[in-house]
Amino acid sequence: MTGTEFRTLHGDPTTWTTTDIETQQNLAAIDHLTRTCWFCAAENPRTRNTCSFCNHHADDGPDTYLAPIPAAA
Structure with a gap:
């Protein structure tokens, strides 16, 4: 949230x-x-997000844990 x-x-x-x-x-x-994982700072080239506790870039859709953060208004 x-x-x-x-x-x-x-x-x-x-x-x-x-x-x-x-x-x-x-x-x-x-x-x-940022969404940089403490354990792995490698970016997912498809979504430009990093993994969460090295779950190896499971951020495949907009409703996943690592969905991109909207730009500040």
Whole structure:
């Protein structure tokens, strides 16, 4: 989940608890991190994503774990 998705799902931020605010801020902070795996930095040439814990580029479709991160608005 991204920070933006969290905001969409949880509605008006003025009604959020402290935990909700902290969660959204943490998610927003990691939204722009790269998808480089800690163990393997090799890119998948087809999708330009890297593997996740060396599962050897199983990111074959838009709904997989390593789907590309949308550009920031």
